[in-house]
Amino acid sequence: MNTEEKETQEINNENTPENTEATTDKAPETPEDKIKELNDKYLRLYSEFDNFRKRTIKEKSELYNSATSDVFKLFLPVLDDFDRAAKSVKEAQDIKSLKEGVELIRHKLIHTLKQKGLEEMDAKGKEFNGDLHEAITEIPAPSDKLKGKIVDVVEKGYTLDGKIIRYAKVVVGK
Numbered sequence: 001m002n003t004e005e006k007e008t009q010e011i012n013n014e015n016t017p018e019n020t021e022a023t024t025d026k027a028p029e030t031p032e033d034k035i036k037e038l039n040d041k042y043l044r045l046y047s048e049f050d051n052f053r054k055r056t057i058k059e060k061s062e063l064y065n066s067a068t069s070d071v072f073k074l075f076l077p078v079l080d081d082f083d084r085a086a087k088s089v090k091e092a093q094d095i096k097s098l099k100e101g102v103e104l105i106r107h108k109l110i111h112t113l114k115q116k117g118l119e120e121m122d123a124k125g126k127e128f129n130g131d132l133h134e135a136i137t138e139i140p141a142p143s144d145k146l147k148g149k150i151v152d153v154v155e156k157g158y159t160l161d162g163k164i165i166r167y168a169k170v171v172v173g174k
Contacts, residue, residue: 054102074112081105088156121157123150123168132157141173 029037085101092098123133129150136154141147150170156169 064132071116074116075109078105078109078112081108118165119159121159121168123153123157123170126150128170128172132164132167133170135172136169138172139174146173 082105085098085105087096088101094151121132125146127134134151141149142149148169149172150174152171153168154171155169157164157168158166
């Protein structure tokens with residue numbers, strides 16, 4: 001007997017009914033057993049998904065709270081400056097130094113906001129665009145070149161990382 005014949009013989013011996021029954025200790029499954037098994041799998045999968053959903057909601061909430069606290073931490077130095085300015089207003093004799101202090105605080109606030117991606121829209125003198133601007137009113141244009149353009153900005157518009165978060169409220173020349 002060559003090696004091929006020996007291998008074929010071994011394979012045939014393994015697949016005899018005596019050997020297959022010995023390797024599988026289970027009795028043949030009934031439809032009820034199969035239903036119980038599938039129901040158990042379904043319940044486990046459902047529980048696993050529900051736990052995943054709850055964990056995801058919790059992580060999302062924690063991420064939001066963390067981001068919010070980071071933003072507030074950025075504004076604390078500006079708030080401290082305003083507190084010092086409010087205290088010095090009561091004691092100050094020199095109006096010029098108060099104006100300079102308030103302007104410095106304003107500049108610090110703007111710088112902090114820009115670091116986080118906030119940009120002010122430049123609207124005055126530009127063509128009115130309904131996607132960027134909100135027209136409050138129309139007035140007769142002071143000159144022909146201002147017809148259809150923004151004559152005045154009532155409230156500045158802002159973008160955050162390129163996305164509009166507040167539309168500019170403007171007066172348009174007609």
